[in-house]
Amino acid sequence: MAHVISTPPVPTAAVAGTKDVFPVRRIYCVGRNYAEHAREMGHDVREPPFFFQKPADVIIPDGSDFPYPPRSSDVQHEIELVAALKSGGTNIPIDRALDHVFGYAVGLDMTRRDLQGQAKKMGRPWEVGKGFERSAPLGIIQPASKIGHPAKGTVWLKLNGKERQKGDLTEMIWSLPEIIAELSTLFTLAAGDLIFTGTPAGVGPVAKGDALEGGVDGVGTLKVRVV
Ligand code: MN
Numbered sequence: 001m002a003h004v005i006s007t008p009p010v011p012t013a014a015v016a017g018t019k020d021v022f023p024v025r026r027i028y029c030v031g032r033n034y035a036e037h038a039r040e041m042g043h044d045v046r047e048p049p050f051f052f053q054k055p056a057d058v059i060i061p062d063g064s065d066f067p068y069p070p071r072s073s074d075v076q077h078e079i080e081l082v083a084a085l086k087s088g089g090t091n092i093p094i095d096r097a098l099d100h101v102f103g104y105a106v107g108l109d110m111t112r113r114d115l116q117g118q119a120k121k122m123g124r125p126w127e128v129g130k131g132f133e134r135s136a137p138l139g140i141i142q143p144a145s146k147i148g149h150p151a152k153g154t155v156w157l158k159l160n161g162k163e164r165q166k167g168d169l170t171e172m173i174w175s176l177p178e179i180i181a182e183l184s185t186l187f188t189l190a191a192g193d194l195i196f197t198g199t200p201a202g203v204g205p206v207a208k209g210d211a212l213e214g215g216v217d218g219v220g221t222l223k224v225r226v227v
Helices: 035-040 095-099 113-122 176-185
Strands: 012-014 021-023 027-033 050-054 058-061 073-076 080-086 099-108 136-138 154-159 164-166 194-196 210-216 220-226
Touching: 012 058, 080 154, 080 176, 080 210, 095 099, 095 176, 099 210, 099 220, 136 220, 176 194
Parallel strands: 027 194, 058 136
Antiparallel strands: 012 021, 027 050, 080 099, 080 194, 099 136, 154 164, 154 210, 210 220
């Protein structure tokens, strides 16, 4: 059966060591997964992390321009480790969670902080703050078969060469296996899902002309220019 309109393209991400690409199904994000970041956002660090989604087609590759989005005057960077799933399911046990991970990349959860703040205050959904066009720059995916499953390592972001964010994967409140297990009690995870695992402290605003460079030790780096 033909589609009645032209078929929207499947969003894809580059994979290290191959010309083949990773098709993206959903993007899950973890909120407040580093205590220092929860504190800087004014929250009680004893509250457990939580989830939200971005549309799959907002990813952009390493080296992209990030156009300053409309309707905001406070767009902020959040550097994060991203896990890419090759399989999924529901009620995944913690000790089997990493079996579902294809690989890892460095990602930016770009955020219209002012719109997110208004949404929080009014008890409204976060999409306008989090799910806008090109809001998920994503580096090259490194297969876990090559780099393993990083559980420690610096997560960092430099803005115009100056350090802004710095944390370590060991500081995550929920580890990746715990995130996958918890998420799979709420949603049916599947191949093609990306999980942004939360950002360390030091988030802040970007401006047109800024160069963002971030990374996760053992995974890679990601560069974006704000235009
Ligand atoms: Mn985030």
